[in-house]
Amino acid sequence: MGIGNLIWTYDTLNSGIKIFIAVISVAFVFGIGYLISKGTEWIKYLLLILFIMGLIGLPYIIINLKNEPIVGVINIVQTVLQIWTLVLLFVIPKDKKIEL
Template identity: 65%
Template sequence: MSVNKRLLEEKSSQELEEYIKSENKFVPEANQYAYEILKSRGRIFTDEENERFSTTVINKNNTDTAVHSNYKKAAEFLYISAFLGIGNLIWKYDTLHNGFEIFIAIIVLAFGFTLAYFTSKGIEWFKYLLLVLFGLGILGIPFIISNIKIDPVIGIINIVQMILQIWGLVLLFKIPKAVDNSQPV
């Protein structure tokens, strides 16, 4: 709910006094505006009133949005998967022959960390993007199987990454639709 400061400015000082009483029926934003208007009109406030309204300003500026815990857990799994990608890269460093291959490897790792970051922010539609990307990644299963035969360590890392990503997706889709991540804490 938004408070129109201009409407409050039209009120008399006596009417605004009702807004700054400690137990009133008005929303905190209206109380804060009334305090600011009265202060600009020259009203002297007690230390208690000044402290109460300065605390309100601090609390208003420090509001964070609540993010469902499954977003955080899923992001942790995606971060672990990205870190395993770094381990994968270190294990097979000899495959990076030139600058372009190194650039592509860095972009892929940065993309993994970016996906995890945005997941941790609780963006609701992001789980669908992750699902599509995971679906495209399923096409790589034959390569994972061949990696197990050629280099078992890389194959196992790839399987663990896939399990972590599946687990993260399951957590994201278990979030109830009623959760609104835009509400302040």
């Protein structure tokens, strides 16, 4: 969703530093996904902390929904997917290895 958002608002990437920050942000999200797929236990707590900090941006999402409806909808879908990810990470127990 974030890559789609970047493509939709490509005109905001008008300097090298903004492009660098966008690439680092996408790489960070992929890194979190990789660590989750490997079963790293502490990453779910980091994701929870980052999500809580991101809730500060809810008024910005509402402004985006009014000014740029597509970007606002993408932001809302991202937030819902993050909530669902956190629910899955904390509710579904980690698979235990069966010893033979």
